[in-house]
Amino acid sequence: MDRSAVIYLIGQTYAVDKYGVLRATDTMRKVFAQVSSVSSAEWFEGGRNGLNPEYRFRIFGPEYRGEKIVLYKGQRYSVYRTYEARDDVLELYTERKQGDVQN
Numbered sequence: 001m002d003r004s005a006v007i008y009l010i011g012q013t014y015a016v017d018k019y020g021v022l023r024a025t026d027t028m029r030k031v032f033a034q035v036s037s038v039s040s041a042e043w044f045e046g047g048r049n050g051l052n053p054e055y056r057f058r059i060f061g062p063e064y065r066g067e068k069i070v071l072y073k074g075q076r077y078s079v080y081r082t083y084e085a086r087d088d089v090l091e092l093y094t095e096r097k098q099g100d101v102q103n
Helices: 040-048
Strands: 003-016 022-037 053-060 069-072 075-084 089-095
Touching (some): 022 069, 053 069
Antiparallel strands (some): 003 069, 069 075
């Protein structure tokens, strides 16, 4: 069952610091989404490919700028694939990795 929620799409920008080291900085944007668990077929196929599928987020497609991380209920999820559905809807399929923790 889909439910509406606020999620944050996290991208990264890079800049060289005063020591000449390239540093990444998170950029976060709030968007509205419909949230559901992935299907059993998606979960099974993902598991066979070394993934740990957890959620599917449906957002308004033009709002997506290629971010690779979704923040939902204080947890970070990695986007492992996207799917363009109908009517400007984009589906983000996500997994939670061991190192994905909120600082």
